[in-house]
Amino acid sequence: xxxxxxxxxxxxxxxxxxxxxxxxxxxxxxxxxxxxxxxxxxxxxxxxxxxxxxxxxxxxxxxxxxxxxxxxxxxxxxxxxxxxxxxxxxxxxxxxxxxxxxxxxxxxxxxxxxxxxxxxxxxxxxxxxxxxxxxxxxxxxxxxxxxxxxxxxxxxxxxxxxxxxxxxxxxxxxxxxxxxxxxxxxxxxxxxxxxxxxxxxxxxxxxxxxxxxxxxxxxxxxxxxxxxxxxxxxxxxxxxxxxxxxxxxxxxxxxxxxxxxxxxxxxxxxxxxxxxxxxxxxxxxxxxxxxxxxxxxxxxxxxxxxxxxxxxxxxxxxxxxxxxxxxxxxxxxxxxx
Numbered sequence: 001x002x003x004x005x006x007x008x009x010x011x012x013x014x015x016x017x018x019x020x021x022x023x024x025x026x027x028x029x030x031x032x033x034x035x036x037x038x039x040x041x042x043x044x045x046x047x048x049x050x051x052x053x054x055x056x057x058x059x060x061x062x063x064x065x066x067x068x069x070x071x072x073x074x075x076x077x078x079x080x081x082x083x084x085x086x087x088x089x090x091x092x093x094x095x096x097x098x099x100x101x102x103x104x105x106x107x108x109x110x111x112x113x114x115x116x117x118x119x120x121x122x123x124x125x126x127x128x129x130x131x132x133x134x135x136x137x138x139x140x141x142x143x144x145x146x147x148x149x150x151x152x153x154x155x156x157x158x159x160x161x162x163x164x165x166x167x168x169x170x171x172x173x174x175x176x177x178x179x180x181x182x183x184x185x186x187x188x189x190x191x192x193x194x195x196x197x198x199x200x201x202x203x204x205x206x207x208x209x210x211x212x213x214x215x216x217x218x219x220x221x222x223x224x225x226x227x228x229x230x231x232x233x234x235x236x237x238x239x240x241x242x243x244x245x246x247x248x249x250x251x252x253x254x255x256x257x258x259x260x261x262x263x264x265x266x267x268x269x270x271x272x273x274x275x276x277x278x279x280x281x282x283x284x285x286x287x288x289x290x291x292x293x294x295x296x297x298x299x300x301x302x303x304x305x306x307x308x309x310x311x312x313x314x315x316x317x318x319x320x321x322x323x324x325x326x327x328x329x330x331x332x333x334x335x336x337x
Contacts (some may be wrong), residue, residue, distance in 0.1 A: 005068040007031055007038040007306060009093070010084070010322055013046040019224050020074065020095050021048055023124070023146055025055045027072075027146050030299045031306065038257045040130025043321040050200065061324070065176065067316045070309050073119075076329065077322035079103045080110040082323055089314025090119040091305075093144075096221030097128040097243065100135065103328040112136065122305050125222045125243040142305045147298035148227045150290045152200070155233035155282065156208030161272050162191035164206050164234070165214035166225055169241075174216060176261050186269045207232035211282075212271045214264065226253075230289035233282040235275070237267040250288045252281030 009024045024040060026115030029052065031038035039056040042048070047057050065071055065088040067096045073084060075094035084090075092113065095098060104110065112135075113119065121141045123132055163181065174194070181192055193206040207213060213229035215238030223244025229236055236253040246257045255269075257266045271278065 003066065005066070005310075007036055007070045007072065008041050008063065008065070008319075009039070009072045010074060010319075011040040011042055011048075012323070013042045013044060013048045015049065016197060017050050018048075022178075023095060023224070024072075024074075024093070025051045026147060026298070028055050028316050030295070030302055034299070034303055036039055036306070041321065043323040050213075054104075061321050063319045063321070065319045066205075066318045067314060069314070071319055072122075072304065073322055075099050076102050078113050078323040079325045079328060080105070080112045081114040082266040082325065083113075085317040085319035086116055087315040088157075088317035088319060089117070089309065089312055090115060091309050092119050092121050094121055094123045094128065094132060094221070096219070097123065097131040098219040098221070100132070104227070110256050120305070120309045120312060121325065123221070126246050127243045129133045140308070142301070142308065144183055144301045144305050145293055145298055146222050146224055146227065147295045148224075148231045148289055148293045150231050150294070151288070152204045153228045153231040154204075154208055155286065156205065158191075158209040160189060160191060160212075161212075161275050162193060162206075162210040163187075163212045163214055163268055163272065164193040164195060164210040164229070165216055165238075166195050167216065168221075169218040170198065170216045170239075173259065173261060177214070177264065180261060180265045181268070184265065184269065190272055202234070203228075207234060210234050211275045212237060212268055214238050214268055215240070215244070217244050220244045224245055230285040233286050235271045235278055235282060235285070237271055238264060251284045252278060253285065286295075289334055299303070 011021050011024050028038040041058045043061050070093045071085050071088050072093050076099050119141050122144045124146050126163050129143050207229050213234040213236045215226050217223045217239050218241050220241030221240050221243040226244050226247045230250050240248050240255050
């Protein structure tokens with residue numbers, strides 16, 4: 001008797017929370033609840049210590065893929081012409097269209113990805129669908145929207161106004177903003193939360209207590225932190241990062257022109273000072289994001305995408321974990337990715 005078909009997500013055992021691995025683990029949970037044998041696959045012996053216990057993990061630099069399995073690969077280490085599992089049924093789960101050619105050699109001559117058979121492509125935002133459909137007209141591109149955990153990310157009581165931001169994507173600009181916020185007399189008495197390598201529970205606590213989330217998104221496929229801030233009842237000001245453009249359709253979110261720190265400061269001050277008048281907008285932000293990015297919508301899109309992928313050809317193969325191609329990214333990639 002043959003084993004049940006598997007949906008295998010090639011992933012990484014990141015020691016701290018990773019948005020990309022988190023989304024993969026959410027997919028695994030949704031697929032398992034629908035009766036599919038879904039799992040992560042990491043190259044080494046370690047398990048990501050922060051993922052939920054109900055997410056099974058396979059280990060090893062290679063993995064046997066059966067003819068009726070589906071292998072889901074991240075976009076970052078895709079090297080055109082180097083097939084990680086020749087013959088296997090594959091999907092490129094592209095969570096950031098800006099990273100599509102991160103490991104590709106210079107020049108447009110090598111077909112992307114140059115695998116056999118051709119993979120399907122899943123992605124997470126309307127902008128990513130538009131970009132990837134233009135870049136890859138011969139591959140099916142499907143939107144599987146991200147889901148926001150509205151139980152973890154929710155408004156919390158706060159004694160006074162607060163602002164929160166993540167510095168990782170724009171460390172130099174964040175250093176300027178930190179000084180601008182600290183020196184502005186209009187922000188005296190306002191809590192200021194710079195969220196750097198904070199556990200997910202602390203992030204949820206800080207966002208829930210903040211009045212304003214300052215988005216410093218850069219080259220984003222979606223911008224999950226903005227969605228989580230909206231679910232936390234924050235007003236949002238800042239940069240949409242490209243793929244996060246759709247999130248600024250929320251009623252209490254305002255985009256600011258790129259790399260204009262003084263304009264961003266003024267937008268933050270305005271939002272903080274008018275916080276009581278905007279109180280209803282924070283609740284409206286939460287309602288809006290949960291209506292647009294709830295688990296039901298993600299689940300429906302994911303189940304449909306998996307069914308469509310299984311209609312594509314596939315055969316048994318030995319898969320090589322894409323970790324072996326990470327060295328092609330270069331040191332600058334991980335510094336700002």
